[in-house]
Amino acid sequence: MSLLEVNGLTMKFGSLAANKDVSFGVEEGQIAGLIGPNGSGKTTLFNCVSGVYKPTSGRISFAGTDVTGTAMFKIARMGLTRTFQVVRPLNEMTVIENVLVGAYLRHPDKARAREEAERCIKLCYLDEWKDRPAGAMTIGNKKRLEVARALATSPKMILLDEAVAGLTSTEVNEMVSLIVGLKKDGMTILMVEHIMEAIMPISDKIIVLSGGVKIAEGLPGDISRDKEVIAAYLGEKFSKRLAESEKLKGERR
Secondary structure: OOOOEEEEEEEEEEEEEEEEEEEEOOOOOOEEEOOOOOOOOOHHHHHHHHHOOOEEEEEEOOEEEEEEOOOHHHHHHHEEEEEEOOOOOOOOEEEEEEEEEHHHOOOOOHHHHHHHHHHHHHOOOHHHHHHOOOOOOHHHHHHHHHHHHHHHOOOOEEEEEHHHOOOOHHHHHHHHHHHHHHHHHHOOOEEOOOOOOOOOOOEEEEEEEEEEEEEEEEHHHHHOOOOOHHOOOOOOOHHHHHHHHHHHHHOOO
């Protein structure tokens, strides 16, 4: 059984179907990538899974429990948390105060909550910012703050919504290292991303949406060669670059 299972999910806004009969699963310990062109329904799907929206139809289960339409804070308490594409830290509060907001979900004791917040801050390379206002941070640091705050809730699974979008190449590498480290520690991750060079090498599988419909699901290498995915999103140039990269990796082994 998958840790997260989405079955026949449809989300309509009036007559517009943002997601149409989408089904997939994410196994415990996996990194699953969710990709597709702008407007394909990726963030809407995240909102349904995390409890922001109640889907029009379909079923979402987490750790064997039906969570369809369950409130976001209840889903977070079950161990499924998320970041947001548009970062919105509590600007006037310090970084550690921001992360404590997440830590208090599990740890009502102030000392224990601070210990957990400091652990997550260190994990996300934010030590030097700990006692500084979140509003003064760069976008890269704010994205890591989003991750730290989500991790402070002690989740079993985290949904990352464009965690590396808008970052410098150095910041992208730091975030990718952080995500890989989380997987090594046993975290299950579903991530939306447009930077293919970041998501493809670290994902165990890729799910592709286009026009609200799932058009493909499989290993990154297979997805990069899928004609429908290339036509809808990747393009021939990226597909060839990825194939060449995989060939070089194989030769090095």
